Amino acid sequence: MRLSGVGSVAWHDDAACAHPRNAHMRKFFFSKMSKEKYMARNLCYTCPVRRQCLQWALDNKQIDGVWGGKDEGELRRALSVSYEGQEVRKKRFPNCPFCGARPNKLSVRTADAPGGGRWTTVKIVKCEECNFDWTSRTSANAVEAYIFAQETKKAKIEKAKEKKNKKSKKKRASVERKITK
Ligand code: SF4
Ligand SMILES: [Zn+2]
Numbered sequence: 001m002r003l004s005g006v007g008s009v010a011w012h013d014d015a016a017c018a019h020p021r022n023a024h025m026r027k028f029f030f031s032k033m034s035k036e037k038y039m040a041r042n043l044c045y046t047c048p049v050r051r052q053c054l055q056w057a058l059d060n061k062q063i064d065g066v067w068g069g070k071d072e073g074e075l076r077r078a079l080s081v082s083y084e085g086q087e088v089r090k091k092r093f094p095n096c097p098f099c100g101a102r103p104n105k106l107s108v109r110t111a112d113a114p115g116g117g118r119w120t121t122v123k124i125v126k127c128e129e130c131n132f133d134w135t136s137r138t139s140a141n142a143v144e145a146y147i148f149a150q151e152t153k154k155a156k157i158e159k160a161k162e163k164k165n166k167k168s169k170k171k172r173a174s175v176e177r178k179i180t181k
Pocket of ligand 2: 087098099100101127128129132142
């Protein structure tokens with residue numbers, strides 16, 4: 001079975017890649033050839049459990065192979081991690097891995113980490129377009145960075161507008177003064 005690492009999960013039996021008629025495609029999911037990866041991803045988009053599969057892959061930090069229609073590059077981008085699974089802080093923000101919505105449709109909240117561990121809290125990223133959410137401290141950081149960058153940009157634009165308004169007010173006042181003289 002293709003999803004050998006998944007263990008016992010309710011959605012496993014409905015997986016398109018687990019169906020005997022697709023047995024010949026199972027090797028494509030970990031292929032390095034883009035044509036084969038493309039075929040694997042296409043099969044995912046016909047799969048009735050794509051959402052659950054993608055959720056599982058992100059929750060379990062699966063950064064190799066195709067899962068839920070996403071290849072390893074896209075999964076790593078959603079989690080903001082490198083090839084080795086280490087956090088990366090690039091100026092590249094994740095889109096929703098399920099529906100592809102832009103980062104301005106993603107929101108972040110903090111929740112208690114199940115079982116504690118290195119961190120006592122985790123960040124949950126949620127897409128308002130499709131309601132998909134995933135846990136990732138690292139991609140949450142990226143989304144927060146994106147929101148911060150957007151707010152900074154907006155504030156800069158507002159400041160520039162204000163400055164321009166002040167300047168034109170001053171100019172108008174001086175013209176009016178000249179006329180009344
Ligand atoms: S989404 Fe793709 S990898 Fe996941 S169970 Fe379905 S076919 Fe298999
Ligand atoms: Zn989405």
